[in-house]
Each structure stands twice: as structure tokens, then as C-alpha cells.
Amino acid sequence: MNASQQLTDKQRLTLDFIERYIATHTVSPKLQEIAEGIGIRSRGVAHRYIQALTDTGFIETDSGKHRGIRLLKPNPYRDESTLPLLGKIAAGKPIEAIPGEDQLDLRDFFGRNNFAVRVQGDSMIEAGIMDGDTVIIEFRETANDGDIVVALIDETETTLKRFKRSHRGRYIKLIPANKDMEEMIYEASRVRIQGVLIGQLRKY
Amino acid sequence: MNASQQLTDKQRLTLDFIERYIATHTVSPKLQEIAEGIGIRSRGVAHRYIQALTDTGFIETDSGKHRGIRLLKPNPYRDESTLPLLGKIAAGKPIEAIPGEDQLDLRDFFGRNNFAVRVQGDSMIEAGIMDGDTVIIEFRETANDGDIVVALIDETETTLKRFKRSHRGRYIKLIPANKDMEEMIYEASRVRIQGVLIGQLRKY
DNA sequence: CATTATGTTCTCAAAATGTTCTCATTCTGA
DNA sequence: TCAGAATGAGAACATTTTGAGAACATAATG
Structure with missing residues (x-):
């Protein structure tokens, strides 16, 4: 509801997934793909997160349209000192992280x-x-x-x-x-x- | 209770942990994580320290919300995105920077x-x-x-x-x-x- | 147009998290 | 030594967050 609200863990995960998906596919994911990407089964729940991200101003949607999500502003939760560390990058699927080590921390260098x-x-x-x-x-x-x-x-x-x-x-x-x-x-x-x-x- | 009170050891530890956590994760930790971070098991005890830090004005919380802690007093700001970039490193002397390019900025990587x-x-x-x-x-x-x-x-x-x-x-x-x-x-x-x-x- | 896929809204729960308590134990200074 | 402060465990409860899936409306597709 409130645009200044903080995102919950799953909402952040969802935003992250959408950003990655768009980066790799150029189009936005559908609800089913988002659900799978964040590890749940319900499209309805995925939609709830989309709604929350819309309310907080991170994305907007072409209501009803398929793949109608657009990013509005940069994700402030992205950790600036780490990068996702990936094992395999397969098509469509959410990117496969290296088990036990999914973030590369560059602060060692600093x-x-x-x-x-x-x-x-x-x-x-x-x-x-x-x-x-x-x-x-x-x-x-x-x-x-x-x-x-x-x-x-x-x-x-x-x-x-x-x-x-x-x-x-x-x-x-x-x-x-x-x-x-x-x-x-x-x-x-x-x-x-x-x-x-x-x-x-x-x-x- | 009293905002001018000194922090106890564990309260200081808790505050340090929260600052580090936020610096690393961009969001605040939950009580379970704080407890583990300062070496205890009880969420209730962690909450007691949160309460003390709130009373002394170091933090505030969105009551009830998950990850709802915010820092109030400025914490020492560290720019962790650049390193001195050196040309020659001679003995004793202050280190000689590369002209026109004296800081290495790793933000390109992020x-x-x-x-x-x-x-x-x-x-x-x-x-x-x-x-x-x-x-x-x-x-x-x-x-x-x-x-x-x-x-x-x-x-x-x-x-x-x-x-x-x-x-x-x-x-x-x-x-x-x-x-x-x-x-x-x-x-x-x-x-x-x-x-x-x-x-x-x-x-x- | 008919069919399927997708988005949307809803209710019912379950799980996780924050909050408040009580009961002990350890530490500290008078 | 003793009283109070600081610390820790964990139960009990309230609230937030998360999840499943049904039902329906609309978009996409051939």
C-alpha cells in the first residue's frame, strides 16, 4: 500500500528474479515462471508479490497482459559489494548458483x-x-x-x-x-x- | 531506560553486529540472526538488547515488522569502492600515485x-x-x-x-x-x- | 469462434518473526 | 558478603509473512 514501505524478503527475492529474468530474456517473466523462480507453486502468491512491488513503485504492469511487467527504478537492495556467483547459466531457468557460495564478496580486496x-x-x-x-x-x-x-x-x-x-x-x-x-x-x-x-x- | 546511559558490552556488540549486517546486506537482521551473531540462542534476549538500543536512541524499529530495525546515529562511513592505485612504491617516502588516476574504482564490476x-x-x-x-x-x-x-x-x-x-x-x-x-x-x-x-x- | 494460457482476486492455513514474560546464573561494586 | 545489574534460556502469545489453490476474467492463439 504505502510506497515508502520496506520490502519483505520474498518481495526482494521476487524483484531480484524479475531483474535477472529480464536481463537474460529481454521480456518479463510470467507468474508461473516467477513462482518457480522464487521456489513456490502458487501463481496467486506470485501475483501478490507483484502487487506489492507495484504498490511500492518498483515495477508497473500492463494490467492483464501477458509478460506485462516493467521495471521502474533500480533495486536499492542489491548489495553493491557482492555479485551473484553463478555456476550454470541455463536457458529460461533461474540461474544456478554455486552451492554454498552464491555471492562473491569483493570486500576482501578493500x-x-x-x-x-x-x-x-x-x-x-x-x-x-x-x-x-x-x-x-x-x-x-x-x-x-x-x-x-x-x-x-x-x-x-x-x-x-x-x-x-x-x-x-x-x-x-x-x-x-x-x-x-x-x-x-x-x-x-x-x-x-x-x-x-x-x-x-x-x-x- | 535513560538515553544518556552507557551501553553494556553486549549492547555494544549487538549494535556493532547490526551495523555490519546492514552494511553487508542492506536490510536489517532478524532477531534470530542477531542472536546467532552475538553468540546466544534466545530471540527474547536479543530483543531485550534491541529494546535497550531503542531506549538509548541508537536505533528505532517498525514495531512488529520483520527486519524493521533502522540505525539512528550516524555510523562511520567507509567508502569501500575505491583503493589507492599506486605507481611506484619507494622506501619511506609517501607512496607515489599514478598521475591522473590515483584511485581504483571497482564499481564497474558491480x-x-x-x-x-x-x-x-x-x-x-x-x-x-x-x-x-x-x-x-x-x-x-x-x-x-x-x-x-x-x-x-x-x-x-x-x-x-x-x-x-x-x-x-x-x-x-x-x-x-x-x-x-x-x-x-x-x-x-x-x-x-x-x-x-x-x-x-x-x-x- | 473455441480453446488454452495467463493474470487477478479470494479464502483458508501454516510458518516465521517480533514481543513479553518468568526463572536462573554470572558478574560487579559497595 | 550481599544487593543489584547484566546476561541467558526458553515458553507463550500476537502479528506479520508466506503458501496453496479455487474461481473467475481476460489475453493469446489457431
Whole structure:
């Protein structure tokens, strides 16, 4: 009734389903499909949710017409820091989420001690890190063997390499992931760890 | 009772939980969830804390309604959608930002028509997409030659490949980025585009 | 036009959630 | 030590939310 009302759980689920359906099919779903999509059997109940979403101004309908739902405003309940994480995307059917893990949470990338670095060069290409990628680094001064680190050499040059101690820790190896390049070895005192790789992203 | 009263430990815990929950879910938690969140079993006890927080003016509730809690006092606002984007990280010195682009904004990844898919297999490895990576897909039904797409073949099988039209659009090539695998060619009617790759991320 | 599918409205319940209580137990400061 | 505060469990009840399905009206279809 009241346009300022909050949506109930099922009403939000319904809105979410309709948005996804329209995104994948370009037309709106029918009541039967909505019912199945949100896990119930009754068209009447599905219609009740449509009515609620209409009353709250999220959608409007061509009354009586088949597939007559239109979205009116963006869904404010969509969590801006997570994305649906999908397993299979089959036709028509509601999208199949990965069991036990249906939301991807990107806040892992946004911790207070994290920063991003744009990667230059191909030295880590065999680790799947390509020129132009952005890597997420956690500020740290120590690393474990095998970590990929941002290392500062001789207080001047910064590089992204795999980290490994050598000679009981007196030396440090910085190992590229590119068979055309050679690993480098430095006295431990010349190398300073700036941070450790915790994530990577790429934008197309 | 008294609005100037200090909060007890559990009341503070409850308030923290509610703030975090709302930040994560956009809607308020129900009593059962609050109880579990602060480590107790009784909804009644959880409600007692809600009552105390209401009396002290931190929250208000839509009496009776499910998920009817609203925060009243401002909670520290954190912008979690950007990260500092750094060029060089030199010792001691304040970190050197990339000129003209000093914040990485991940909101591109969170559009309402985007979703995430966990990648299985090595078919796109030469494009830097490895087994276990997560790719961000924008819902779309059309693609341009060269796009990497999620394609549904024969309404059953879903795959991530590079898209290319062939024979004036009567056929569609799906091209892996792996020299050990061969490209596949289908009649256009057998292939349905589910979305186009717009980003990729990996967590270490 | 006849038939089927779909949208709409309705009633009857069941399940989930919020609210209020009582009864204990633990903690804290005078 | 003792009284009061804080905490926890859970029963009992009221209200909200959810679900099924019948009945009817209208739209879509051939």
C-alpha cells in the first residue's frame, strides 16, 4: 500500500528474479515462471508479490497482459559489494548458483592495508599476471617462501616477483614467472618487502 | 531506560553486529540472526538488547515488522569502492600515485547487470584466464567479434570462449585461447550469448 | 469462434518473526 | 558478603509473512 514501505524478503527475492529474468530474456517473466523462480507453486502468491512491488513503485504492469511487467527504478537492495556467483547459466531457468557460495564478496580486496598496482611487463605472465593487469597488494614487510611480493631493491627499484629465501635467509631470490627471464638473487639487506599479492583484477 | 546511559558490552556488540549486517546486506537482521551473531540462542534476549538500543536512541524499529530495525546515529562511513592505485612504491617516502588516476574504482564490476562465474579448465589460459579464476560478466545477448563471451550451446552446455561470426553470421566460432584446443563452429541458432566478459579477478 | 494460457482476486492455513514474560546464573561494586 | 545489574534460556502469545489453490476474467492463439 504505502510506497515508502520496506520490502519483505520474498518481495526482494521476487524483484531480484524479475531483474535477472529480464536481463537474460529481454521480456518479463510470467507468474508461473516467477513462482518457480522464487521456489513456490502458487501463481496467486506470485501475483501478490507483484502487487506489492507495484504498490511500492518498483515495477508497473500492463494490467492483464501477458509478460506485462516493467521495471521502474533500480533495486536499492542489491548489495553493491557482492555479485551473484553463478555456476550454470541455463536457458529460461533461474540461474544456478554455486552451492554454498552464491555471492562473491569483493570486500576482501578493500582492506585498509591494501592498495592496487598496475603491472608493467611480462615477468609474471606464467602466473597469469599480464602486462596492464592490476594487482591488489597487502602492505606487509615480511613474506613467506612462494609468496608473490612487491619488493624494493636497493631502495630504488620496485618489482613484482615470487619470493624465496636462500642460504639460510642471507640471500633472497626473486623469481619471475617467465621462462625467458632469469631469477635474481640479492643479499637480504638489499631487498625490502613492500607487500604481498592477495588479489588480481583485469578490466576488459 | 535513560538515553544518556552507557551501553553494556553486549549492547555494544549487538549494535556493532547490526551495523555490519546492514552494511553487508542492506536490510536489517532478524532477531534470530542477531542472536546467532552475538553468540546466544534466545530471540527474547536479543530483543531485550534491541529494546535497550531503542531506549538509548541508537536505533528505532517498525514495531512488529520483520527486519524493521533502522540505525539512528550516524555510523562511520567507509567508502569501500575505491583503493589507492599506486605507481611506484619507494622506501619511506609517501607512496607515489599514478598521475591522473590515483584511485581504483571497482564499481564497474558491480553493475546491476553483472554477475560472476568461476572458471573451470584451461581453455582460455593464453588470455590470462586460469582455472579457478573468477570472471565478471555483463548480461548481454549480443556480442562483437573478438569479445570473450559466456555462450550457451544447444540450451544445455555453458562455455567461456572468444566469439567470432563466420559465413556471414550463419555460423559462430567459439575460439579457445589454448593452442592445445581447437576452435568450435556451430550454426548460429545453436548458440546463445549469455553475457560478455568485462573483468576478471583472482584471489590468492 | 473455441480453446488454452495467463493474470487477478479470494479464502483458508501454516510458518516465521517480533514481543513479553518468568526463572536462573554470572558478574560487579559497595 | 550481599544487593543489584547484566546476561541467558526458553515458553507463550500476537502479528506479520508466506503458501496453496479455487474461481473467475481476460489475453493469446489457431
